[in-house]
Amino acid sequence: MRAPLRSPLGPRADGHHQVLFVFAECVPFAIALLVLLVELTPLHVLYTGPLLVATPALAAVTMGPKGTLAAAGVAVGVSVTTATHNHAWGGQQVYTNFLALFLVSVASFMISRAARTRRENELNQVRRIATAAQEVLLRPVPDRLGPVRAASMYLAAETGAQIGGDLYDVIQTRYGVRMIVGDVRGKGLPAVRAAAVVLGAFREAVHYEDDLVEVISHCGAALRRDAVVTGMVGGDEAVLEGFVTALVAQIPDGPHVEVINRGHPPPLLLRDGSVRSLTPSAPLPPLGLEEFLSGPPGRAESYPFVPGDRLLLCTDGVIEARDRDNTFYDLARAMTAMRDHPRETFLEGLREGLLRHTQGRLADDVAVVVLDREDGPHRSAGDPA
Template sequence: MRGDDLAAGLALLIVSAVALLGLLEGTTLYWLPLLAVGPALAAVTSRPWGVLRVGLLALALGVALGSRPGGPRVHEQMIVLAAVVAVTLASSLASARRRRREQVLADVRSVAEAAQHALLKPVPPTVGPFQVAVRYSAAAAEARIGGDLYAVVPTPHGVRLIVGDVRGKGLPAVGTAALVLGVFREAAYDEPDLLGVVHRVERSLARNLGPDDFVTAVFAGFPRPGCLEVVNCGHAPPLLVRGSGVMAVESGSPAPPLGLSSLTGDAPTCQVLPFGAEDQLLLYTDGVSEARNHGREFYPVAERVVHHLSCEPSQTLAGLHDELLEHVGGRLHDDAALLLIRKPAFAGSAEPTRPEEPTHVNPPT
């Protein structure tokens, strides 16, 4: 039963119970004021006309009970009935105001849905020769978007993607995420080199971010078959999954987060790795790797990903996400994004010689 039907049924049940008690008791005055509870409760979920119907029923029962032999005196009955009428009218007004607020909230949610699709566009299951899946969870209640960002873009220079995390929360973080994604989608088409994409995003953030703001991000690209490029700007290292082994793609020359390069002078570097058939690359934000359980233990994403591997990236991420929620006790305390890209065995004909299997590594504690 829906919540509104339950509340309306409970209101009618209370009115009926009061009427029954009035019939059983010799003196009905003590029970008649409780008839006002019916329309007051109906106002919680019912429309104004529904509240008025419950109020009219309560008023009719009050008149019938008060007219019985041995009932209350006329002026006492009028006071009780006046109270029922007053509560009914006030409850109807409250119901009308609640309905207007619900409509405004529905309009705001529809705008938020449109903003979500404009900012974090849905990723198709296949992009170019790759299988792709994304799972995103915002920590804020009722929120659909937050400070984490992701995008997968097919370009003339190969498939390119980004996963990042904006410092801070709320609307300012969402605005910064929108800025990063807008510049990335444009630069990914224009710049032939992945580092050129990173520099474009860095220059834009330098003009628009405050002195204390920054964005950690990982850029990845597949410029040609069998080749993976990774540029890490202060973000958690992506995980390269090959067979049953997992290797953290650690940067040999760590670069600062986007927006802070002018303070350190360190330039990002591009790592080039082989990426053959059935290889997978998992990118994630710190809402995943730093999620803690009740024992304050981090979620071991590098260790657990091998237990959920599937030929369908969406199934892999579904298993990881469900286990992550179980790890934290059902609710995340930070935005969390997971992006998995996989090259199926039938995609592409020219595959590089496969390097030796990477060993499984645990994330740092």
């Protein structure tokens, strides 16, 4: 099963835009302070009423209803202070300013609240669409597949996002349990499209290709065809922008796992409290870079995978997660510390550890698949449960 999908907390705006946004929020209060300084000095002969009346309207642009009310309250406080200091009570101009400030404040509050409601409705609709798209692109991993039990987790780096460029799937076939984990270079909709292309090719090839090399070659060919169709191939640089690191694995009847790694972080095997990295003997190019990094197509490498073992496949969003001191997340240590936890608790602990390590600000999407080898005969796809 898939662990509950939760997005990490914390802003995802880059530093430049974050500074501009904070500056825009400060503008209404800076204007109110400027008016106060003018009115408390000999410059009070200047007419500052329109500036003060504009503060709630400016706050409504960048702040919510509460921020708008705060700006209106500050404006009223400044008006009362300056009118008292300048002995202006009783003059028509003072009451005209208060009336204008009241009307603008009410209108700004109503507009801000309506805009906030509209944005929330639009965001909820987008999230519902994203959830439906995720269920199609990243289908829930079955709890039991032949000799293994599985679980998965996905965390999107973007606040509010639910799908991205990471991909995974675990499928039971007549050749055994086959799985893929991959990471698309890039962000946004092009990355989601590339992930969908690779997953579609994998889901088709796993049922018809007996050789695991042919399965991943089918994924690479599909990615190249899609690049041609979408016009992404216009030069070497364009092709290099669309590669996918991927790892495919197969768990047959025997007590071992076969792996082909195309530039992806190697899987980790937990056995008897110690973690081993299943590093390939020879590096292979990511999908989409075969023409630039020519070489043999590679072969599946076999590793022992016996009952009681736990296999973890992940994307680099896990192993490259850093804290404020630029220290990488120690995945092997986390696996060892939670070696006795069931899969769902293990994934929840991993999620909490990642968010705690990064203070809720993941730099990249995270996809994790965990498989526990258990005793029992392997059942091919289509066999009765």
